[in-house]
Amino acid sequence: MRVRVKYKKGDTVRFLSHLDVARNMRMALKRAKWPVAITRGYSPKMRVSFYSPLPVGTSGEEEYLDVTLDKNGITDFIQAKAKGAGHLLSNSDILAQLAGALSNALPKGFAVCELVVVHNGQKPFESQIQGSLYRTEIEEVTADTLSSSIEAFLAEEQVLFEVQRPKESRTMDLRDFVESISLIPGSSPATLFMTIRHDNGRTVRPQWVIDSLSRFGMDINTGEVIVDRLKLYFG
Amino acid sequence: MPIRGQHTITWNDLRRHLGKVEKPARYTGGEINAKHKDPQSVDILFALAFPDVYEVGMSHLGSQILYSVLNNRHDVSCERVYAPWHDMESLLRERCWPLFSIENRLPLSSFDIVGFSLQYELTYSNVLMMLDLGGIPLRSKDRAQDAPLVIAGGPCAMSAEPMADFIDAFALGDGEELSLDIVDTYKAWKGTGRSRSDLLVMLSLVESVYVPSLYDVEYNGDGTLGRVVPRPVKLDDQSYQSIRAETGNPALRRSCFPEDRPGWFIAPSGVRRRVIKSIDHAAFIDQPLIPLMEPIHDRAMVEIFRGCTQGCRFCQAGTIYRPVRERAPGTISGYARKLLEASGYDEVSLVSLSSADYSHIEELISRLSADCSRAKISLPSLRVDSFSVELAKMLGTSKTGLTLAPEAGSQRMRDIINKKVTEEDIFHAARHAFASGFSHLKLYFMIGLPGEADHDVVAISNLVRKIRQIGRDMKARPTVVASVSGFVPKPNTPFQWEPCIQPDELRRRQRLLKGGLRGPGLKFKYHDVELTWLEAVFARGDRRLSAALELAYQRGARFDAWANLLDIGLWEQVFSDTGLDPAFYAHRERGIEEALPWDHLDSGVSKTYLLLERGRARKGATTRDCRTGDCVGCGVCSRLGVEVSLK
Numbered sequence: 107m108r109v110r111v112k113y114k115k116g117d118t119v120r121f122l123s124h125l126d127v128a129r130n131m132r133m134a135l136k137r138a139k140w141p142v143a144i145t146r147g148y149s150p151k152m153r154v155s156f157y158s159p160l161p162v163g164t165s166g167e168e169e170y171l172d173v174t175l176d177k178n179g180i181t182d183f184i185q186a187k188a189k190g191a192g193h194l195l196s197n198s199d200i201l202a203q204l205a206g207a208l209s210n211a212l213p214k215g216f217a218v219c220e221l222v223v224v225h226n227g228q229k230p231f232e233s234q235i236q237g238s239l240y241r242t243e244i245e246e247v248t249a250d251t252l253s254s255s256i257e258a259f260l261a262e263e264q265v266l267f268e269v270q271r272p273k274e275s276r277t278m279d280l281r282d283f284v285e286s287i288s289l290i291p292g293s294s295p296a297t298l299f300m301t302i303r304h305d306n307g308r309t310v311r312p313q314w315v316i317d318s319l320s321r322f323g324m325d326i327n328t329g330e331v332i333v334d335r336l337k338l339y340f341g
Numbered sequence: 342m343p344i345r346g347q348h349t350i351t352w353n354d355l356r357r358h359l360g361k362v363e364k365p366a367r368y369t370g371g372e373i374n375a376k377h378k379d380p381q382s383v384d385i386l387f388a389l390a391f392p393d394v395y396e397v398g399m400s401h402l403g404s405q406i407l408y409s410v411l412n413n414r415h416d417v418s419c420e421r422v423y424a425p426w427h428d429m430e431s432l433l434r435e436r437c438w439p440l441f442s443i444e445n446r447l448p449l450s451s452f453d454i455v456g457f458s459l460q461y462e463l464t465y466s467n468v469l470m471m472l473d474l475g476g477i478p479l480r481s482k483d484r485a486q487d488a489p490l491v492i493a494g495g496p497c498a499m500s501a502e503p504m505a506d507f508i509d510a511f512a513l514g515d516g517e518e519l520s521l522d523i524v525d526t527y528k529a530w531k532g533t534g535r536s537r538s539d540l541l542v543m544l545s546l547v548e549s550v551y552v553p554s555l556y557d558v559e560y561n562g563d564g565t566l567g568r569v570v571p572r573p574v575k576l577d578d579q580s581y582q583s584i585r586a587e588t589g590n591p592a593l594r595r596s597c598f599p600e601d602r603p604g605w606f607i608a609p610s611g612v613r614r615r616v617i618k619s620i621d622h623a624a625f626i627d628q629p630l631i632p633l634m635e636p637i638h639d640r641a642m643v644e645i646f647r648g649c650t651q652g653c654r655f656c657q658a659g660t661i662y663r664p665v666r667e668r669a670p671g672t673i674s675g676y677a678r679k680l681l682e683a684s685g686y687d688e689v690s691l692v693s694l695s696s697a698d699y700s701h702i703e704e705l706i707s708r709l710s711a712d713c714s715r716a717k718i719s720l721p722s723l724r725v726d727s728f729s730v731e732l733a734k735m736l737g738t739s740k741t742g743l744t745l746a747p748e749a750g751s752q753r754m755r756d757i758i759n760k761k762v763t764e765e766d767i768f769h770a771a772r773h774a775f776a777s778g779f780s781h782l783k784l785y786f787m788i789g790l791p792g793e794a795d796h797d798v799v800a801i802s803n804l805v806r807k808i809r810q811i812g813r814d815m816k817a818r819p820t821v822v823a824s825v826s827g828f829v830p831k832p833n834t835p836f837q838w839e840p841c842i843q844p845d846e847l848r849r850r851q852r853l854l855k856g857g858l859r860g861p862g863l864k865f866k867y868h869d870v871e872l873t874w875l876e877a878v879f880a881r882g883d884r885r886l887s888a889a890l891e892l893a894y895q896r897g898a899r900f901d902a903w904a905n906l907l908d909i910g911l912w913e914q915v916f917s918d919t920g921l922d923p924a925f926y927a928h929r930e931r932g933i934e935e936a937l938p939w940d941h942l943d944s945g946v947s948k949t950y951l952l953l954e955r956g957r958a959r960k961g962a963t964t965r966d967c968r969t970g971d972c973v974g975c976g977v978c979s980r981l982g983v984e985v986s987l988k
């Protein structure tokens with residue numbers, strides 16, 4: 107049985123890297139005694155998949171991970187919980203039990219939003235993700251000073267951006283991924299919402315878009331940009 | 342003093358600026374089991390300060406133990422603080438933020454007590470950085486009445502004269518009980534309105550606390566140390582009466598408050614290390630701190646025994662943690678199970694100075710494998726013998742790596758350092774390892790040891806090549822890594838009088854090895870010569886070095902233990918500008934009659950015993966381990982009133 111966990115990476119844990127998030131989730135699953143299936147092989151691992159990683163500094167309201175449960179393990183888990191409850195458990199009871207146990211085990215700042223069972227035969231989840239909605243706050247900048255550079259950005263056909271990676275750098279067309287940017291008029295700090303496309307796991311970061319705005323008349327100290335992902339869109 | 346709980350850095354401040362620094366999660370805390378107490382609700386605010394980055398500090402078991410011991414007290418809130426990385430230091434300076442604690446983000450200066458863990462000499466410049474960024478005057482004498490009490494413990498405290506001007510009080514030895522005694526003394530002082538110097542006097546009366554400012558240091562004409570003597574302090578009437586009255590120990594009262602000098606206090610002439618008698622149920626952390634960011638050692642840790650009496654003559658830990666005190670196998674496996682459950686770790690490390698020496702190690706491992714199914718068990722320190730390889734095999738240690746430490750290449754050298762393994766033991770272990778499927782062996786060696794000749798150095802490469810050959814003969818496709826560091830003579834060891842060899846000579850000996858360790862299946866790694874040099878200066882330094890330390894800090898020395906960050910030119914310039922000769926400290930052989938800067942700090946092992954060991958080293962005679970009950974007379978047990986405790 108595969109369970110999809112919708113969870114929140116909250117404000118106070120925004121500075122964790124994706125690897126740290128994954129490590130915390132795995133450890134929380136163990137503390138919660140979830141009957142997670144284990145891979146075979148020399149160094150067995152929990153069968154857990156993470157999607158659409160968030161960078162350091164970005165929070166996420168609705169993030170996802172899939173957990174494959176062990177067949178025998180889940181029976182034991184259910185029996186143990188049924189004993190506690192004194193009656194048989196429905197499917198939704200089981201999910202509620204799992205959710206409750208995980209909630210209690212997660213570090214502060216994380217939360218479980220929802221659990222659903224994933225049925226076989228679906229498209230890979232990563233490729234179902236079509237877009238992300240981000241909120242971005244830019245300190246010490248007002249909306250007015252930002253609006254013309256955003257307009258200029260949106261007016262371009264192509265905005266090439268060099269993405270620095272530890273080993274190589276790669277050029278991406280930001281414009282190709284940015285669906286829309288809307289600025290809250292009069293906001294200070296300037297607050298804007300961006301819808302950014304995902305293409306089979308390929309996507310760009312709001313931070314890069316902000317960085318590129320310097321080419322359109324905006325001068326921003328990029329450390330002071332706060333990004334939250336509010337939502338993922340599926341197709 | 343800032344009002345408690347005020348002047349904190351808000352989360353909003355932090356979140357707006359941390360995006361600029363590398364690994365910002367170093368500063369945001371949120372660890373599972375972190376204690377966030379209301380500063381207003383406790384009597385004592387204690388900052389546990391670790392002078393290295395977060396992920397190193399979070400892997401330190403001793404700090405975890407103290408955190409738990411201190412927070413178990415309702416009247417104490419213990420928070421943590423780590424050395425900020427360069428980018429964070431810049432941010433703090435740019436924003437005019439004080440260095441702040443992880444839990445409640447309180448400025449370091451708002452704590453009652455700031456306690457540093459001194460694990461390594463090359464973190465001293467970080468201690469100064471943390472004090473400075475925390476808004477605490479660097480030098481003890483410049484601290485006002487309301488400044489925090491700055492204390493330090495850890496192995497370096499046993500010989501920390503270079504830090505004496507910066508630390509108000511050192512805590513020597515096991516910290517579990519000692520830290521609470523210090524807290525109690527502070528608490529007794531706090532409400533009284535008495536002076537800060539009264540506090541220091543009171544602390545100097547606590548067993549195993551060393552207050553350096555109460556001692557005068559005299560030097561001889563040739564620059565060597567004359568003696569370290571307590572300096573009589575005139576107390577005002579009221580303080581004299583009450584501190585004297587509070588001194589419970591009659592002998593101490595007589596010697597520290599001499600009858601012929603009423604009104605005067607004289608600190609004890611020496612300070613003895615604290616030792617807890619049993620660790621069986623002491624020091625267990627049932628609510629381990631679990632960092633959200635990956636620490637260096639990402640696993641549960643259970644201490645299985647404290648102390649080591651193998652008696653390696655270069656090893657300081659082998660002296661200053663004596664005697665051996667074991668935990669019972671049942672206690673250990675119970676703790677391990679609880680820890681794994683509470684943490685979600687999938688590995689537990691059985692921590693000690695030489696884990697294969699544990700009396701019931703096989704029983705313990707099989708018990709743990711049964712109790713904690715699925716969890717990996719690791720032993721951080723193996724011996725060089727077949728038994729250890731067998732243990733590694735039992736544990737299912739990753740077949741890609743097995744680490745052993747023969748320490749020296751020739752039998753002659755191994756006898757000198759009292760590493761009691763023969764070449765046949767080593768080969769036997771290697772054969773066993775290859776036969777068990779290990780293909781990758783990492784071997785630790787030291788060069789620059791006392792009495793070492795070129796042929797002893799070359800013996801390392803010969804040994805390593807023979808091991809590779811054994812692997813090849815067994816068709817094991819071996820890789821043998823020789824990791825070679827420069828020997829630094831350490832205080833409280835039989836080699837404490839020996840010179841550290843010159844950097845150029847150390848480089849020459851490294852080159853002697855290079856040729857022999859080239860080739861397929863061989864790897865040669867060596868420690869930076871500069872690190873060895875600076876460590877050798879500070880390891881056996883005296884108080885005069887504080888001038889160099891302070892100047893080096895002001896000129897930008899930070900994280901000296903990180904080879905790529907150590908600026909050796911800066912240090913050389915600093916020594917010359919302060920008129921201090923590093924060679925005097927690093928490369929000079931001490932006379933056996935010479936007073937040493939740590940003679941007044943008593944590890945429990947007698948100087949006579951260390952001299953005896955030194956003599957045996959020179960003769961190439963080995964000394965047995967006393968673990969089995971056959972005392973070899975180091976002095977610890979009788980002098981500190983403890984005994985070897987096996988389970």
Ligand code: SF4
Nearest residue numbers: 967972973975976978
């Ligand atoms: S006094 Fe004897 S038994 Fe105790 S640690 Fe020293 S050598 Fe071992």
